[in-house]
Amino acid sequence: MQPSSHPFTRDLVLVGGGHSHALVLRSWGMKPLPGARLTLINPGPTAAYSGMLPGHIAGHYTRDALEIDLVRLARFAGARLILGAAEGIDLSRGEVHVAARPPIAFDLASIDIGITTAMPEIPGFAENAIPAKPLERFAAAWQSFLRTSGPASVAMIGGGVAGAELILAMGHALSQAERPAKLHLIERDTVLTALPDRSAKRLRAALERAGVTLHEGADVRAITPDGVTLDGYEIEADFVCGAAGARPHPWLAETGLAQQHGYLSIDTQLRTSDPRIFAAGDCAHMPFAPRPKAGVYAVRQAPVLAQNLRVALREAGTMKRYQPQKDYLKLVSMGEKTALGDRFGLSFSGPWVWRWKDRIDRKFMSKLKDLPQMALPALPDPRAAGAADLGDKVLCGGCGAKLGQGALMAALCEGPSNLPGDDAALIRIGGAELVFSTDHLREITADPVTMTRIAAQHALGDIWAMGGQPRAVLTSLVLPRMSPRLASRTLDEIMTTARAIMRAAGAEVVGGHTSQGAELTIGFTIAGTCERRAISLAGARPGDALILTKPLGSGVLMAGEMAGLARGEDVAAALQRMVQSQAQASTLLKDAHAMTDVTGFGLLGHLRNICLNSNVGAEITLEAVPLMHGAVELARQGIRSSLYPDNRAPFPDLADSALHDLLIDPQTSGGLLAAVPGDGTEPLAALHGAGYEAARIGIVTEGAGQIRIV
Template sequence: MLSPPHPFTRDLVLIGGGHTHALLLRSWGMKPLPGARLTLISPNPTAAYSGMLPGHIAGHYERKSLEIDLVQLARFANARLVLGAATAIDLHRKEICVPGRPPIEYDVASIDIGITTNMADLPGFAEYAVPAKPLETFADAWQAFLSTTGPAAVAVIGGGVAGAELVLAMSHALGGIARPARLHLIERDTALAALPARASRRMRRALIEAGIEIHEAAEVIAVTAEGVRLADRTIEAGFICGAAGARPHPWLAQTGLSHRDGFVTVDPRLQSSDRHVFAVGDCADMAFAPRPKAGVYAVRQAPILAHNLRAALRETGQTQKYHPQADYLKLLSLGGKSALGDRFGLTFSGPWVWRWKNRIDQKFMSKFRDLPQMQLPPLPAVRAAGAEALGDKVLCGGCGAKLGQSALLQALEPGGLPGDDAAVIDIGGARTVISTDHLREFVSDPVTMTRIAAQHALGDVWAMGARPGAVLTNLILPRMSPALATRTLREIMTAAREVMANAGAEIVGGHSSQGSELTIGFTVTGLCDHTPVGLAGARPGDALILTKPLGSGVLMAAEMAGRAHGADVSAALDLMMQSQAQASEILLDAHAMTDVTGFGLLGHLRNICLNSAVGAEVTLGAVPLMAGALDLSANGIRSSLYPDNRAPFPDLDATPRHDLLIDPQTAGGLLAAVTGDVGKRLTALRAAGYQACDIGRITDETGQIRIV
């Protein structure tokens, strides 16, 4: 999160990344409210646009074409992003529960979590079927089914518009790969009853022409491994989808908010029964003007919601009322690149309608694809000499913000060798290691940031083969009101204590202050019952094992610029939060070991080589990389520490994969020089959840690192 020009005084929390909230984030990025800290809670780093889902299922669009990247959008809006699913709201304490983390407090909140078609009360549904919503889960399941072979049998439970669009799309997709298929649309009443008569007849004709069997007045009793069981027969199916009506997420009815059948009741100002909580999209019940669940209403709600949230945060100002339109243009996919349109009783169809629908959908998605990139102000015309060399690139956070190794060695150990990862001291006859680390903010969620900073600091102790013990914290919070500072500190310390306790350590003290940006650091001591594993013991012939893939520096640099894919960023954060405790135990008898952090793989391998008076050979293709890192490297994305990390390796090839060998890592993996049964070690590491690889070997060419 960029340092705000004004201290934060109020917390606005958006629960869910639905269409209304996505549009709100975009407008907020254009014009934020000074003093308001914005937080988005979403279970996924992307949100699927429902209007293009049938086109994706049919094969007309790639998955990324219908995904709104919430990571990029949150960065643009300067919002904290919490990747998790809300499961409860405490209206009295004004807290939102997200399992696996401390409660998130709010002053004003808005709910936009959509609906589900999960038929939890139908026997066998959870085991053998997939709901059409959430869209992300359904799209993944469909792609997995498409990859199977043999005749296909598909059943869609729910004969409304959504079910008809999906089964037509499935029929087209299976026909496109010449896969024999039998498809069924099952409806307990009359199929397509919500459409006007002419539109219903046209859509029904499309279903019949596609060879889809329509089962009406068909009560589903259960879902089994064989298919869908009705009262009088079983419809065989290998892929079963639930699209029968809109169901609210169950936890909404437990919040204490007024609701109708689980949908949060809102007034014309989109405000719930609690004046601090708003609700929009399909999860809201517009009791003042009942309407069917449709994305067009969510889109029209966005500017009204934005205005009223600002008024609530300011605690002054006039609110606005939302007036839903009486009717709207319905554009429905017919499987192939043809669509059906209906408005005010006028029905039309054909390929030209699909092209029209496609233009509308693409225009909507372009709002989120074409976000302006963050730019620093240009260097002033009159400036001190040398300013050009520093350039105008955004300074990376995490380990990408640390000083280069050459500067450190010149200042701290001129003419000497790099030291071990942690200092070794004897205290009362006990061999103790001690190290300190802090990270400048690079991810906006303070809990995620804390977990990464804690693992990063623990890495030095684990690299020495020690057991973490006592911990001191060092925190700098950005300037904010006392209430928000208390909230933030509570989140950070709860997360920190959890990580340290899991590592067998205890936080015994620390220091906090306010500054220009969030910085989280820890000083960690550890006990060692044996000679600590250092940098000086590597021997020719040792294998080199790396326990985590590379690429966090490039990915975080791209994320700050709004150029990284949200799913790749989420995966990278998970890797950075992964503990190295088990890896340290498995590699405890390594001849030399270090954790790969700011100096990159080659920089830390060089430290082993210099201290051990050996060389190394790295197999380029064996080095594991984080998802998305290679593409970003190929597109010229670099961490701000990259030039310093390249300086010791002037002859290193300038290819995207070579560049990742010097990419600064935050909370990176362990690099160990080991002998013996390497395969057995790798098996143990992978069983413990590490993406460990054998990446090369130690040689007798002192000081030389060859890439092969």
């Protein structure tokens, strides 16, 4: 996110990454409203486009083709993205509640969370079946089932258009996999009643050709590990899915907002009964023009929603009215690359209809994938010599924004040895051995809670690397320019999170300092004790095994995210690794001869520090080094962190390849690198048991400062 040139004064929170909100994000990125801080809350980094789901299930589209990358959209819109499921709204306090984090305050909010087809009232559904919505979970479960082998039996509960589309898609996928299949479509009443008779007959014929057995007028009594229990008989099924009984998410009923059967009632301006809260998509009910649930309405609501949110934030202007069309073009996939079309009483089908549907779907997705490149401000002219040489690449956040090791050594090392110091300062006071360290990070994610978690674990890493125990913490915060009210909200999120993390680590936040500046920066100064011997950079011995507790790649992934090139799922996974504590890993590596944490100087830079201080060399097995998903692909595209040139300088002979580049990639809140006695089998097994993605990446050798990569 680029620093805002205007102080934030109002908080707009989008709850859910549905189709309406995705289009609002795109619109906002092209024309942001100065002074408004935009936040998106969604359970995951992507949202599936419902129109292409049957095609994906049938095997016509990859998973990427139907996924809306909310990480990229949020970056484009300048929005902070909070990955978590909303579970409540407190109207009196103006807060959205998300599990495991402080509440998110809002001045204005919009809800677009879709619906669910979960059927908790059916015994055994939660344990033995999968709802078709949310789409992401269903798509993942189906792909997992499709990868199994042998004959298959699939049961779809719900004989509406969605159920028919999906069972046909499943049948096609299984036939392509050459797996004999029994297909069942179960409906309490009559199947396909939402379609006109002519179209319903066409779709029934397609079901018959696909060998789908219809169970009409059938009540589901239970779902067991073996299949579905109906009135008086059972259906054997390996995969059971629910596409019936679409219903709102249960927490909406507790909001206090006006509802219709659990759906949020909205007016023609898309506002709920609380004028601060808007709603769109399937979670909303339009009393002024009731319509069935369909994605076409969410898409058409988006420009009206975007305009009205701007008007409400400005407290000036005229809101638009939304009037849904009376009928819309229904395009229904039929398993193979053929489709059924229905509108204005006309019914038509064939491969040409599928091609038409495919063009419409791809055009919609291209709006959200092929985001326009917004021009950067031109450099002033005239300007000082050398200004253009710095380039227009945005400075990385996290450890990628650090100064290079050469500049730091020149400024800080006064002794004749000129050796890099340990991760934390070791001081003896009154017979006690204390460790001190300080670290701060420029923001790499606009979510202050996630940023606090990363900065805290990053700072704690220096203490863990010394084998210490943190005791007292000082905070140092720079908040972006914003109104006192928003600053108070942000500070509360940060400090609530910081206190929880530090207490879990055994320390207390005892004070600190705040200021306002261009962007969010979070730092911690930590004092700790060493109950056992402190583990320093010196002490590694030839023959020691080198163990790394986290995979590499956070620098290039976050640089890729800033450039809009990294996959949202890869970025989310990287953030999860950055917030992982190294406390238990430090304990499991207590017998290490030398240890450090891998941060800004990259794996080779920090390993070089061990080698120089211990007067040893090292051998790294390139294929053994664990890497974050997506990092190699980005490195091959030439994506580099800002610190990359400085990190490469000490290794002029390093091979020019993506894998070698990642060895010098600056890591934010990286793993511990330990030289342990023996072959490292025992501590490595213990680390794996504790949930660390640790690996034995090489050995310590003779030859001071010499690092060999094999």
